[in-house]
Structures are given as structure tokens and as C-alpha cells.
Amino acid sequence: MRSNIFNGMEKGWVVAVRGAALSLIWIVALLFSACERTLEKDVIVDNLIYGIDTIPVYSSSAEKDKLKTTTQFISTAYSQLYLRPIPSGTLNELSLLRSAHGDKNMIGELVISHFLADEVVLASFPDEEDMQADPEAFVEQTYLRFFLRLPTAYERYALSRQIAGDSETSVLEVYRAFLLSNEYLYY
Amino acid sequence: MKRRDFLRNSSLASASLFTAPFILPSGRVFARSGSRLVNHVVFVLFAGGIRNQESVDQGYLSTQGAGSSGNILPNMLSGAGPGGALVHDPWVPALGSPISQQGTLFRNLRYAFGPTGHYNGHTVAMTGNYTDTGLNLNLNPDFPTVFEYYRKHSEPAPNARSCWWLSTELGPYPSLNFSRHPEYGPLYGANYLMPGYGLGEAAVQYLGGLQTLHPEEVSRVQGIKAQLDGFFNQGPAQASGVRNTDEDTRSIQQLYLDLLSGNDALELPLPDGIPSYLLSGDGANIATGWKILERFQPELVVINTTNSDVCHDNFSEYLIALHKADYAVGWLWKKIQEHPVLANDTLLICMPEHGRNLEPNGLVDANGLRAFDHTSDENSRDVFALIAGPPSVVAQGRVVGTPSSPVGESIDIVPTIAHALGFLEAIPPGMLPGRVLNEAWA
Numbered sequence: 001m002r003s004n005i006f007n008g009m010e011k012g013w014v015v016a017v018r019g020a021a022l023s024l025i026w027i028v029a030l031l032f033s034a035c036e037r038t039l040e041k042d043v044i045v046d047n048l049i050y051g052i053d054t055i056p057v058y059s060s061s062a063e064k065d066k067l068k069t070t071t072q073f074i075s076t077a078y079s080q081l082y083l084r085p086i087p088s089g090t091l092n093e094l095s096l097l098r099s100a101h102g103d104k105n106m107i108g109e110l111v112i113s114h115f116l117a118d119e120v121v122l123a124s125f126p127d128e129e130d131m132q133a134d135p136e137a138f139v140e141q142t143y144l145r146f147f148l149r150l151p152t153a154y155e156r157y158a159l160s161r162q163i164a165g166d167s168e169t170s171v172l173e174v175y176r177a178f179l180l181s182n183e184y185l186y187y
Numbered sequence: 188m189k190r191r192d193f194l195r196n197s198s199l200a201s202a203s204l205f206t207a208p209f210i211l212p213s214g215r216v217f218a219r220s221g222s223r224l225v226n227h228v229v230f231v232l233f234a235g236g237i238r239n240q241e242s243v244d245q246g247y248l249s250t251q252g253a254g255s256s257g258n259i260l261p262n263m264l265s266g267a268g269p270g271g272a273l274v275h276d277p278w279v280p281a282l283g284s285p286i287s288q289q290g291t292l293f294r295n296l297r298y299a300f301g302p303t304g305h306y307n308g309h310t311v312a313m314t315g316n317y318t319d320t321g322l323n324l325n326l327n328p329d330f331p332t333v334f335e336y337y338r339k340h341s342e343p344a345p346n347a348r349s350c351w352w353l354s355t356e357l358g359p360y361p362s363l364n365f366s367r368h369p370e371y372g373p374l375y376g377a378n379y380l381m382p383g384y385g386l387g388e389a390a391v392q393y394l395g396g397l398q399t400l401h402p403e404e405v406s407r408v409q410g411i412k413a414q415l416d417g418f419f420n421q422g423p424a425q426a427s428g429v430r431n432t433d434e435d436t437r438s439i440q441q442l443y444l445d446l447l448s449g450n451d452a453l454e455l456p457l458p459d460g461i462p463s464y465l466l467s468g469d470g471a472n473i474a475t476g477w478k479i480l481e482r483f484q485p486e487l488v489v490i491n492t493t494n495s496d497v498c499h500d501n502f503s504e505y506l507i508a509l510h511k512a513d514y515a516v517g518w519l520w521k522k523i524q525e526h527p528v529l530a531n532d533t534l535l536i537c538m539p540e541h542g543r544n545l546e547p548n549g550l551v552d553a554n555g556l557r558a559f560d561h562t563s564d565e566n567s568r569d570v571f572a573l574i575a576g577p578p579s580v581v582a583q584g585r586v587v588g589t590p591s592s593p594v595g596e597s598i599d600i601v602p603t604i605a606h607a608l609g610f611l612e613a614i615p616p617g618m619l620p621g622r623v624l625n626e627a628w629a
Contacts, residue, residue: 061419093389099357100387102364102379103347104428106436110443113400114393155418162414169407177411183419 058149064186070098072187077112077179080145081121105180112179116172125171132167135160138174146178223609224580224628227533229480229488229523230333230604231473231516232312234305235495236561237539239590241509243294243571248272251502251556259510262517263287263537263573274503274554275510278458281517286535289520290575291585291627295593298541303567305496306359308540308597313352313363313489315601315619327362327372331618333601334377335365337487340605340613348435350377350487351479355472355494357381364429376429377487378439382475383468386446395447399440409433442482453478456518467508469494473515477522484528486608491540492516498543502556520575531577534607538572538600570597574627580607587626599624 058064068076074094078086086094094111101107115121131138139159143151151159163169178184240246241259247269248254257269261280264287268277300317301307310318314330331339334350354360365376384390400408431439445451453474455466466474469492476490492512498505516537523529545566547557561567572595574581588594598621605611606623 064419065421094393096357096384097389097393099361100381100383100385100390102352102361102377102429103431103436103439106431106440107385109436110394110397110440113397117397152418158414158418159411162411166407168403169411173404173408174411177408177415180408181412181415181419182421183415186419186421 056144056149058147060149060152061147061183064183066187068185068187070095070104073108073185074098074111076187077115077184081115081124081175082118083124109180112176116176122172125175128171131163131171131174135163138163138171142174142178146175147183222612224607225532225534225576226608227480227484227486227488227529228604228607229476229490229519229533229535230312230600231519231535231537232309232489232491232540233512233516233537234308234491234540235493235508235512236303236305236308236498236541236543236567237495237509237570238498238543238559238566239295239569239571240566241506242539243292247506248274248556253554253556259506260513261285262513262520264292274556275507278461278510278514281456281458281514281521286517286520286537286575287573287586288584289578289581290535290573291582291587293572293574293588293595293624293626294586295588295590296538296570296572296595296597296599297593298568298570298597301563303541303561303563305493305540309360309363309491311597312538312540312600314366315598315621317598317620326359327365327367329367331366331368331371331375332363332377333489333604334487335368335371335375336601336605336614336618337608337610338375338377339371340610341608342610342613345486346435347376347378347429347431348439348483349485351476351485351489352377352379353472353476353479353488353490354379354381355383355468355491357384360491373429377489378429378431380475380479382471386443386475390443391447394444395449397444397447399437399444405433405437438483442478446478451478454522456515458514465511467494467511467515469508469512470515473519477519480523480529481526484526487604498559499548500550500558501552502558503552503554505558534574534576534581534604536572536574536600536604538597539570540597542567542569569593572600572624574603574624576607578629580629581627582629585626594626595624596621603627 071091075086075091078090098104098107098111126138136156139151139156143149143155163174240250243264245256245258245264245266247257247259249256254272255270258264258266259269259275261268262282263285265285298308298311301311301319307318307320310320310328313332314328315333316330318328334352337350338345338347352364361379361381364379365371365373380386442451446453454477455463455474456470457463457466472492473490476488479485480488492515494508494512495505497508520535523533523535541561543559543561543566544564546564548560550558552558569590598619602611602619602621603624605614605619611623
């Protein structure tokens with residue numbers, strides 16, 4: 001059941017970022033040959049931001065202790081919803097927009113709402129029926145997609161239970177909650 | 188230890204999200220303090236670097252040897268306008284009598300220490316402490332801002348929607364809504380908005396069609412988010428800025444969406460017959476500030492104007508910008524006096540962040556007028572301050588200070604605001620080196 005629900009999403013994800021991955025391999029190669037160690041870390045971070053692979057990047061949330069910048073927050077959310085890197089013009093405009101407000105969470109909610117109102121984004125969502133049919137599989141894939149890690153057993157149990165216990169809960173609402181969570185502010 | 192402090196502050200921040208405001212029968216969110224002079228303060232940082240020669244001295248073109256003297260700030264100051272050889276198109280004042288007649292003018296007030304840079308000047312005015320930082324670093328200031336003092340030391344504690352900082356530009360200015368001080372910070376910060384971007388074209392494009400979520404949807408999302416947050420060992424991020432309560436977040440989002448969708452419109456500070464394309468950035472900032480005042484009646488608002496900084500290379504445009512900013516301030520004061528809650532209960536303070544040099548910089552504009560920089564000469568440390576308010580609170584039509592005997596300093600505005608809003612005594616000793624500008628009171 002799990003693979004039936006999410007295979008399409010995984011494939012699309014990989015295809016969408018293949019070009020970016022090849023570019024980053026070249027960049028990493030250049031940095032290994034010429035740059036200091038701190039720059040290597042930057043490139044690794046970029047890999048995480050653009051979600052190049054669906055395999056777990058973090059073994060636990062405790063590994064996330066750095067705050068995303070405005071640029072990182074917006075570009076990460078965009079790429080994980082649209083399954084492709086954000087155009088530079090859009091990133092610049094949305095970064096300025098976020099900088100122009102003092103409550104970053106409040107304006108972040110609106111930017112996320114803009115993304116989540118796009119038909120292109122909604123088309124990549126799994127079906128509601130599939131989520132309700134196998135909440136645990138949905139929870140695992142959602143953790144991977146947005147938190148880049150697998151849920152702990154209790155996290156999987158708790159969220160699955162919440163989804164199963166309220167038939168009104170939608171994929172959109174779960175995704176919105178992940179994007180607005182404290183963990184999503186960190187990498 | 189730092190981590191422990193962070194977690195403690197984060198917990199406090201989280202707890203504050205669930206603190207419901209106390210709504211008084213009058214509609215006020217917070218009770219009046221007995222020691223307050225007023226319940227609202229609007230501080231207009233009449234910034235961009237304004238020379239006293241063109242403001243309170245009313246020199247107009249005479250200091251250039253190119254024309255008459257005269258008052259170019261008819262909404263703020265008393266005095267006849269320039270007689271001839273005008274480089275600006277005079278606008279009919281928004282007010283029947285200037286604000287100085289409804290308050291006290293500190294004609295010569297000192298910006299005593301530190302570089303006369305824009306960010307420095309803003310920082311000094313908003314923290315009440317001089318700073319020698321010479322660069323426009325995109326860092327929150329070291330000393331607490333007036334917003335943090337207000338939120339930490341007022342009883343009952345105001346929420347973030349009670350105080351606002353609006354700037355005409357981005358750059359380092361978004362950093363002035365809270366400090367890096369370990370005892371204060373974003374937990375006590377103000378809401379910030381730069382209307383040019385925050386409500387500009389990109390905002391309309393990306394957010395204009397959005398609608399606020401249905402309460403049931405909000406409830407379900409918050410339930411899941413709370414669960415996710417419960418599993419994560421970091422609290423709300425300090426770098427995520429000031430935090431509003433959930434209720435306030437919805438109301439502020441609603442205001443933004445109303446404006447972006449066209450369901451609500453900004454009133455523009457322009458005289459009848461003046462087309463909207465002549466609205467300056469300063470005017471747009473003040474118009475947005477008024478919308479926030481009108482919608483939320485916050486207790487503390489700081490708004491800046493900066494267009495006059497064009498004086499670096501164009502003295503004529505500097506005069507035009509001054510004249511427009513003056514109109515916007517007069518328009519704002521008129522709006523405040525027409526509002527049922529704000530009228531007769533609001534203190535208005537206007538002060539440039541610093542002045543400009545006595546000597547020109549060598550650049551000449553199309554009218555042959557010389558331009559001026561601001562490089563910390565004595566002239567650039569000479570500014571004015573205007574404090575207006577109800578006659579029972581503020582001395583009306585009083586003028587204090589002379590060039591040879593200035594009264595007050597830039598660092599005095601924060602303690603003056605703190606006194607007016609009744610929280611000065613609660614601020615720990617040693618935090619504010621300035622004094623209350625008591626000469627202003629009736």
C-alpha cells in the first residue's frame with residue numbers, strides 16, 4: 001500500500017532535481033579541490049535544502065540546531081512543494097517580502113498559503129483516501145518530504161492516530177502544519 | 188547556560204501565545220495606568236538628516252544666497268512660507284494651525300555623541316543610548332529598544348500588536364524592532380512593517396488573492412503543529428522575529444489581506460487635487476502607519492521618513508521631500524485628532540535622527556543649489572524635537588532652547604516616551620542615560 005501511494009511522488013521528486021544534483025556534484029568537486037572545510041559544509045547544506053534524495057538525511061531532529069535564513073526557508077518550502085528549485089526572481093521577491101515583516105511566522109504562513117493554493121502544488125499531493133487508508137505510510141513519507149528524516153515510533157503513532165481520529169483532517173492541513181512547525185525553521 | 192536561557196525564554200514565548208488579552212468595557216485591551224500621561228504615543232522619526240537651517244531656522248534658500256527665507260514645514264511649525272523663487276510647489280496645509288501650537292518645540296536639541304549616520308541616529312532615538320557603531324550593520328542593537336522597555340515594564344504586559352515600527356526602507360532598519368540585549372530581545376519586540384515591500388507589488392502578486400483560513404481548519408493545523416512542536420527540542424526561533432498571539436496574528440493577516448485584495452484601501456496624505464503619483468515614500472509609510480493606528484489603536488508607534496536624504500546630491504529635492512513629509516505629519520495628526528479613541532489621548536513626537544553638515548559637499552543641483560552630507564560636524568549634531576499632545580498634558584505653543592543654549596538630547600526621547608506611557612520607573616537603573624523632557628509638560 002505504501003509504495004502505491006507514494007511511488008509517483010518519489011519518482012517525480014528525483015527527476016525534478018536530477019539536473020540540480022549534477023550541478024552540485026561539480027560544485028562539490030571544485031570545493032573539495034580548492035576551498036576550506038567550512039565551505040564544504042555549505043554545499044552539504046544546499047543539498048539538504050533542495051531535497052535531492054528521499055532517503056533520510058537526519059537520524060533524529062536533535063541534529064537540527066541551525067536556523068534557516070529567510071532565503072533557505074523560502075527555497076526549501078518551494079522546492080519541497082513544487083518539486084523543483086525556486087526561480088531566482090521569485091526567491092528574491094519573496095525574501096524581500098518576508099524581510100519587510102517583523103513576525104516571520106505570520107508572513108511565513110501567508111507565503112506558505114500562497115504555495116499551497118497553487119494547483120501545481122496540489123496536484124503533487126497524495127489522495128485523501130490514501131492518507132486515511134494508511135496513515136502510517138503517509139506520516140512516514142511526510143516526515144521524509146519535509147523534515148528529511150524518518151519519524152520515531154512514537155511520532156509515527158501519534159500523528160497517525162490524530163489523522164485516523166479526525167476524518168476532516170486533510171493532506172493540505174498536515175502539510176501546512178509541517179511547514180509551520182518549529183522543526184521546519186531549523187536544519 | 189546560553190542554551191538553558193534560550194529554552195527558558197522560548198517557554199515564556201510559547202506561554203505568552205496563550206495569554207488572552209483583557210478586554211475592558213471601553214474596548215481597550217489594556218487598563219490605563221494611573222501614572223500615564225496618555226495612552227498612545229506616535230514617534231515620527233523625521234529622518235533622512237534634516238538641517239535646522241531649513242527646518243526650525245526656516246532659511247529655505249537664503250543660506251545658499253539664492254533666494255528668500257521662509258517656513259517650508261507649515262504643518263509642523265509656525266511661520267510664513269518663503270516669498271518667492273520657489274523650488275517646491277507649496278501644498279495647502281492639512282492643519283488649520285501648526286502642530287507646534289499644540290505642543291512644545293525643542294528648537295535646538297543635541298545629538299551629542301557618535302557618528303551622524305542614519306542607522307546610528309535611528310538607533311540612538313529608539314534605544315535612548317548613543318552608539319559609536321559606524322556601519323549600517325544588519326544587526327539588532329545592543330541596547331533595548333523603546334518597544335522592549337514598553338512591553339517588559341508595562342502592567343499588564345502588552346502584546347506585540349500594541350507596538351509597531353514602520354520604516355521607509357529595508358537595509359538595517361528591520362533590525363530595530365528589538366535588541367540583542369540578553370534581558371530583552373524578540374520576546375518584547377514590536378511588530379515591524381516596511382510597506383514598500385511588505386504591501387508592495389510583490390505582496391499583491393503573491394498574497395493578494397489569499398483568504399484567511401476557516402477557524403476549524405486553523406484549529407486542526409494548530410493541533411498537528413502543536414504535536415510536531417512537542418517532539419522538537421527547540422522553541423520558537425529567535426531569528427523568526429517577534430511573535431504575535433494567534434488571535435493577533437489572524438487580525439494582522441486580515442488587515443494585510445484586506446489591503447492587498449482591495450477590500451480596504453489606504454487613505455493617502457495628499458491635498459485635494461494632488462495626484463497620487465506625487466505621493467512620496469514617506470507619505471506611503473505614514474499612510475500605512477495611520478491604517479494600523481486606525482485598525483488596532485496601538486499604544487506605541489514609531490514611523491520614519493527618510494526621503495530628505497536626497498540632500499546628498501539634490502538640495503531642491505530635499506526641500507520638496509521636507510515639504511511633503513511635513514504634510515504627511517500634519518495629515519496624520521489631523522487623523523489622530525478625528526479618531527474617537529486616539530484624539531486627546533495621543534502624544535506626537537517628531538525629531539530628525541540627526542542633522543547635516545554646515546558646509547556643502549561640492550555637488551550642485553539643476554537649480555544651482557549646493558548639496559550637504561552628514562559627517563558628524565557640529566551642525567549635523569543640531570536637531571529639533573516637537574512634542575504635541577492634549578493641552579492638559581503638553582504645554583501649548585512653548586519653545587525651548589536656542590543655538591547657544593540647547594535643551595535636550597536625542598537620547599531623551601525614550602525616557603520621555605517611557606514617562607508618558609507610565610513605565611519609566613520600572614526600567615532598571617542605568618539602562619537609560621537620558622532624561623525626561625519635562626519642559627514639554629503643561
